[in-house]
Amino acid sequence: MERDKLFKLIDLHLEEKAGVPSNRELMWESLGDWQMDSLKKLGLLPDHKLLDVGCGPLRFGTYAISYLTEGNYFGVEVWEPYMKLGQRILEEFKITKQYTMRIDRDFDYEVFDEKFEFAIAQSVVTHLSVHQIDKLLKTLKKVMKSGGVFLFTYINNRFPYSVYYEMEEPMITPCNLDNSFFEELEKKYQVKFEKYPKGLERHPTGQAVASLTF
């Protein structure tokens, strides 16, 4: 990313009290490119509806909103300052298409009253407890179309870590996300698990990548 653009993003984060400089800005393009490329390889088309779980300040939103038909992007995020920051970032990127974003802590995606062909969670499952992952799947099962694909990244920790996001949000990382864990999810939610879906590039941060097909 050009230096000026990088520092503009940092300024916007500060002005909206959303965060100090971090990997969010440094990896803006590498992550966004990877997400867009991966979803396209999995079949994302402009007229599909996409749910971006943990959408942040619309980093991937800047790619997805531009690509999708107007109104087909839906983002959810727990960190409130990202709501306004997301708007300002889209203005900065001169993206005027309609989108929907809401602050949500309860995995309440039925509120959109939509059915999605695709969902993505980039560095989100990495910060969810096993209990929360189950809750996420339970909700996705209700809002994903049959054949819909949920792409996510994760880290298979040996034990749970805690994360203190921005010294504001306590979070728990999951552990033991091994094959048997996902086999259980497959049975429970009648989904098909695929680790490192064929054709996708390695994740820029080295996180594991997987998909669940509903």
Place this chain on the structure above:
Amino acid sequence: MNSVSHKQFCLSQDDLWEIRNKIYHSQGDGFFLFKGFVEHKFTEHLVNYWSRSLDPPQTHTLFPGKENAFYPGCPCYYKHGRSTGLKIFYNPLWSNRHEVVSNEIATSIIHLRSQIEGKAFTREIVPHIGQRCVIPRLIITRNGQNILAPHTDYGLDEPDPKNIDLARVQATLFLSQIDLDYAGSGFVFTKNDGTKIHCERELGIVPGDLLIWRYNNQHEIDDISCSDDQVGFVRMLFPPEVITRKGGNSSVMESVKYFLRKVKRKFF
């Protein structure tokens, strides 16, 4: 904001964002000065202890060089430049058991800094091999040219991308006064707009003031001089140092275990 001190260092949200804007925003200065962070009796104590009372070999080991110096349980180190009078004390919190005031003040500054950086305070105060840990440093500079060459830390030009961290700030606790205890350039900092500031003179810094500054902005010290009856440029810094294994090498067994763990995580 004036109430922030080494005894009261938890920032309100309003203060925190004001400080962050001044440090990180492109329109900000790149630094924030906490006036009177440490009271006079403490600065006097620290100067007396480190400059006048201590015979370093009694409590500190001669600094072996930065590579592999810092490991869990490592001792306090000192460096002494005989010709320039430079003294540097590296005081890991776990080993500096002889000067408790330095530890207490260091801890308050590390905590204050962690709030600004938005990172957990406990992250870098306990040594973990392969990670960084703050090793408080007390420096007495007396005479010399090109004391600290202009450079940046953790910036976009870091050769190893994993060292890039634009949130990093460094803190300088000033313990002596320019034009009274020493002469010369003092600490020269490049602001976010690219202009240079001679911090002590232009900001009116006195002993006990704490300057928190953006680590990836250029900083330097051109020259310092003092006479025999002056104490010199005395300050504390709080660099996060890489922690290695004692001796610096990991055993073959450890390497094999690490490799197996990686394989297990990838495939099972």
